Amino acid sequence: MTEIETRLEAPSVKIGDVSLEHVAERPRPSGSPELREPIFQVRDVTVSYSGNPALSDVSLDIYRNCVTAFIGPSGCGKSTFIRCFNHMNALIPGATIDGTIMYHDQDLYGPEVDAVEVRKRIGMVFQKPNPFPKTIYDNIAFGPRVLGLNDNLSERVERALQQAALWDEVKDRLKASALSLSGGQQQRLCIARCLAVEPDVILMDEPASALDPIATTRIEDLMHELKQEYTIVVVTHNMQQAARVADMTAFFSVNQGAEGQRTGILVEYDATQKIFTQPADKRTEDYVTGRFG
Ligand SMILES: Nc1ncnc2c1ncn2[C@@H]1O[C@H](COP(=O)(O)OP(=O)(O)OP(=O)(O)O)[C@@H](O)[C@H]1O
Numbered sequence: 001m002t003e004i005e006t007r008l009e010a011p012s013v014k015i016g017d018v019s020l021e022h023v024a025e026r027p028r029p030s031g032s033p034e035l036r037e038p039i040f041q042v043r044d045v046t047v048s049y050s051g052n053p054a055l056s057d058v059s060l061d062i063y064r065n066c067v068t069a070f071i072g073p074s075g076c077g078k079s080t081f082i083r084c085f086n087h088m089n090a091l092i093p094g095a096t097i098d099g100t101i102m103y104h105d106q107d108l109y110g111p112e113v114d115a116v117e118v119r120k121r122i123g124m125v126f127q128k129p130n131p132f133p134k135t136i137y138d139n140i141a142f143g144p145r146v147l148g149l150n151d152n153l154s155e156r157v158e159r160a161l162q163q164a165a166l167w168d169e170v171k172d173r174l175k176a177s178a179l180s181l182s183g184g185q186q187q188r189l190c191i192a193r194c195l196a197v198e199p200d201v202i203l204m205d206e207p208a209s210a211l212d213p214i215a216t217t218r219i220e221d222l223m224h225e226l227k228q229e230y231t232i233v234v235v236t237h238n239m240q241q242a243a244r245v246a247d248m249t250a251f252f253s254v255n256q257g258a259e260g261q262r263t264g265i266l267v268e269y270d271a272t273q274k275i276f277t278q279p280a281d282k283r284t285e286d287y288v289t290g291r292f293g
């Protein structure tokens with residue numbers, strides 16, 4: 001029996017400072033693994049900046065209506081990887097991607113694929129809320145207007161704000177500047193802005209790391225709600241957060257080459273419960289128990 005298993009014998013066990021009660025209770029995502037439907041199939045993906053690989057040889061599937069978390073130490077390539085799913089790396093000079101990412105059985109990087117269309121289907125929320133200096137209404141209406149979705153715009157705005165659990169707080173001040181909202185409200189506004197174009201997938205890169213615990217809880221509750229309709233991929237530094245919100249968790253780490261070059265690798269990917277209670281790899285165990293990183 002590994003040390004981690006021994007420690008798990010006790011009821012209400014904690015690994016590092018991650019309480020596992022809620023993790024242990026959670027059923028595997030969407031029933032048995034065979035029933036899960038892959039929405040992305042990543043195969044042998046390497047991302048390089050100016051020819052230097054930052055993340056090497058990653059293969060995994062992202063499943064529909066699941067929350068998938070990427071965890072791992074700083075610099076292991078989590079942001080680099082999540083940016084691959086909506087062509088955001090294309091905006092970074094010198095960034096190149098090798099390997100394949102299939103999205104609904106279509107090559108996401110095929111020659112006929114339009115990056116703007118991809119970003120409409122696969123929205124992204126960043127660490128720092130970035131509302132436009134416009135009214136609350138105009139922030140949410142921005143994407144639909146760009147895409148020419150002008151019919152029933154007010155209903156669309158309301159629906160997005162409802163889905164992002166912000167409507168009740170802003171319904172009487174839709175003409176106020178979005179910059180007058182609190183940080184947590186601004187982040188929900190950014191989520192609503194993303195939802196207003198009815199995406200298929202929402203990518204979130206540390207969406208709650210700039211927020212206080214209450215605002216963080218609201219974002220986590222929201223992820224739970226939204227996965228009924230959407231597929232969510234989230235980068236987080238916060239292991240309790242991964243344990244609380246994610247169905248699947250991917251642990252990344254950094255390999256140091258002989259000449260000191262550092263390359264991110266995927267160490268282990270599995271149901272969150274498995275990653276936090278019975279990881280297959282010692283490096284994962286060290287990380288989730290707080291002995292590394
Ligand atoms: N725009 C860029 N140009 C060049 N190198 C980059 C760029 N972005 C990231 N890198 C490098 O790629 C590696 C992975 O960085 P990345 O930001 O993906 O890590 P991360 O896991 O998200 O880290 P953190 O937890 O600190 O956010 C790092 O070595 C970083 O310096």
Ligand SMILES: [Mg+2]
Nearest residue numbers: 078079080235
């Ligand atoms: Mg990052």
